[in-house]
Amino acid sequence: MEKNKILLDGELQRVKHDPLENVNIARSIERPTAKDYIDMIFDHFIELHGDRAYGDDASTIGGIAMLNDMPVTVIGQQKGRDLDENLKRNFAMPYPEGYRKALRLMKQAEKFNRPIICFVDTPGAYCGLGAEERGQGHAIATNLFEISELKVPVISVVIGEGGSGGALALSVGDQMWMMEYAIYSILSPEGFASILWKDSSKVKEAADLMKLTSFDLFNLGIADKIIPEPTGGISMKGPYQDCMQYLKDLLVGEIRSLKAMPIKGLLKKRYQKYRNIGI
Amino acid sequence: MFKFFGKQKKFSASQFKQKEVPEKLYNKCESCSEMIYYQDLDQNKHVCPKCGHHFSLKAYKRIELTVDLGTFREFNKLMKTKNVLDFPGYMDKLDKASKQSGLKEAVITGYGDIQGKRCVICVMDSNFMMGSMGSVVGEKITRAIEKSMKHRLPLVIYCASGGARMQEGIVSLMQMAKVSAALKKHSEMGLLYICVLTHPTTGGVTASFAMLGDIILAEPGALIGFAGPRVIKQTIRQELPEGFQSAEFLQDHGFVDKVVNRNDMRKTLYRILKIHGGE
Numbered sequence: 427m428e429k430n431k432i433l434l435d436g437e438l439q440r441v442k443h444d445p446l447e448n449v450n451i452a453r454s455i456e457r458p459t460a461k462d463y464i465d466m467i468f469d470h471f472i473e474l475h476g477d478r479a480y481g482d483d484a485s486t487i488g489g490i491a492m493l494n495d496m497p498v499t500v501i502g503q504q505k506g507r508d509l510d511e512n513l514k515r516n517f518a519m520p521y522p523e524g525y526r527k528a529l530r531l532m533k534q535a536e537k538f539n540r541p542i543i544c545f546v547d548t549p550g551a552y553c554g555l556g557a558e559e560r561g562q563g564h565a566i567a568t569n570l571f572e573i574s575e576l577k578v579p580v581i582s583v584v585i586g587e588g589g590s591g592g593a594l595a596l597s598v599g600d601q602m603w604m605m606e607y608a609i610y611s612i613l614s615p616e617g618f619a620s621i622l623w624k625d626s627s628k629v630k631e632a633a634d635l636m637k638l639t640s641f642d643l644f645n646l647g648i649a650d651k652i653i654p655e656p657t658g659g660i661s662m663k664g665p666y667q668d669c670m671q672y673l674k675d676l677l678v679g680e681i682r683s684l685k686a687m688p689i690k691g692l693l694k695k696r697y698q699k700y701r702n703i704g705i
Numbered sequence: 706m707f708k709f710f711g712k713q714k715k716f717s718a719s720q721f722k723q724k725e726v727p728e729k730l731y732n733k734c735e736s737c738s739e740m741i742y743y744q745d746l747d748q749n750k751h752v753c754p755k756c757g758h759h760f761s762l763k764a765y766k767r768i769e770l771t772v773d774l775g776t777f778r779e780f781n782k783l784m785k786t787k788n789v790l791d792f793p794g795y796m797d798k799l800d801k802a803s804k805q806s807g808l809k810e811a812v813i814t815g816y817g818d819i820q821g822k823r824c825v826i827c828v829m830d831s832n833f834m835m836g837s838m839g840s841v842v843g844e845k846i847t848r849a850i851e852k853s854m855k856h857r858l859p860l861v862i863y864c865a866s867g868g869a870r871m872q873e874g875i876v877s878l879m880q881m882a883k884v885s886a887a888l889k890k891h892s893e894m895g896l897l898y899i900c901v902l903t904h905p906t907t908g909g910v911t912a913s914f915a916m917l918g919d920i921i922l923a924e925p926g927a928l929i930g931f932a933g934p935r936v937i938k939q940t941i942r943q944e945l946p947e948g949f950q951s952a953e954f955l956q957d958h959g960f961v962d963k964v965v966n967r968n969d970m971r972k973t974l975y976r977i978l979k980i981h982g983g984e
């Protein structure tokens with residue numbers, strides 16, 4: 427753990443978070459959204475819209491930008507700050523066209539040899555008639571399939587909620603990082619409790635069992651880094667600049683070293699990362 | 706070509722038959738309520754002779770109906786699940802599922818010939834914990850894909866799954882990425898992958914290998930979707946249209962190549978294998 431944990435304000439935080447408290451912080455409306463990270467970390471961001479097949483899904487944003495002197499492609503799942511914006515963004519629950527837009531932009535990045543950075547923040551892929559009719563499963567599956575062989579570095583940062591397959595479809599690259607108070611799980615604790623105990627109010631029990639904090643994911647070897655946050659979680663109403671600057675420095679360094687790897691080695695390492703999870 | 710069979714035990718299809726629990730003399734069709742004499746049902750490959758309803762099939766029975774007699778060689782027969790997240794009660798649940806189904810896990814994998822065409826075949830069984838995908842299911846399928854790459858053989862996967870296995874949490878979710886990445890390698894080698902979607906195919910399996918076949922077949926009436934109907938109903942708070950998420954619905958919406966009656970499945974698989982050449 428310590429090797430990737432860095433000093434913020436000179437104080438090393440090694441306290442394990444209470445899972446339920448952590449879930450609430452991860453969902454807090456004051457946390458920076460994907461767009462906040464994009465604005466702070468990148469220059470000249472131009473948002474690009476649409477999946478070229480059906481429409482433009484506002485739950486997922488993406489485009490091109492500069493990271494210092496490096497052209498990159500940035501994709502993020504975008505939550506709203508108020509009800510209106512959340513309705514527009516579908517509470518960051520993508521439809522299939524959100525995943526297809528993301529993949530279109532990733533393929534474009536591959537063509538122009540741009541590294542890809544994804545900001546993951548979704549309760550999950552949307553469940554509804556239209557999502558099923560237009561192949562939610564197919565859209566997620568295709569992303570998992572194609573990203574595994576994309577010939578550019580791909581880094582994902584889970585900034586808030588990493589909900590199930592909806593998060594996985596944007597987080598299967600070379601590196602998966604988590605903000606300290608972000609969560610990543612197979613299902614929301616509410617859904618988990620509802621499936622296992624037919625009682626969605628047993629959120630605390632579910633959160634305790636699920637191993638969904640950044641510390642758990644790091645210990646399971648799934649998260650590669652934890653980005654430390656100010657105590658109690660990063661907030662747009664508190665000091666967030668240092669934390670984001672730190673993330674930016676890490677991204678710059680990591681992309682440099684991933685770009686220096688021969689592409690064959692990069693893809694082999696990416697394959698092995700997932701190949702080794704499980705038995 | 707035959708030397709890789711050396712280490713594997715031989716099982717002929719007729720042996721599976723003997724091991725099965727004796728069936729009831731008469732079975733009631735879940736769809737039209739017709740009472741069917743077991744021998745008639747068995748002769749009709751467990752399809753209701755009156756209404757065409759496809760009964761669920763156990764994995765070994767499916768293999769018996771699909772591959773040439775005596776050609777099936779099973780891989781990783783003894784691979785058993787570990788309790789990766791120390792989930793309380795999981796091992797007992799697995800033992801129970803194992804006793805009920807006579808299986809060690811929710812998928813059976815191996816070599817088999819379909820009318821003389823050799824392939825690697827994986828068959829999921831919904832009788833084992835709803836066919837859910839945990840680390841063993843992910844690993845067995847990945848190893849089967851790797852075998853088919855090693856020997857340049859076509860791959861056939863029969864899907865039947867309620868989705869990712871809750872008790873293995875995030876590790877289950879990562880199996881989607883693992884299997885999809887292996888399939889991408891398989892595809893890059895120019896090898897054929899046929900998936901057959903059977904009742905039910907949902908969740909993490911739909912959002913990974915079930916939607917990645919070069920050719921996707923489905924059994925009539927099978928429920929196929931990302932989210933289950935109950936979850937969608939809860940989300941949108943309205944009744945679902947008739948036939949929503951059925952195999953025919955998916956064919957109409959462009960996500961399944963062909964709905965094939967079980968009585969024609971073996972022939973159809975053979976024809977596809979033949980058109981793609983090979984041994």
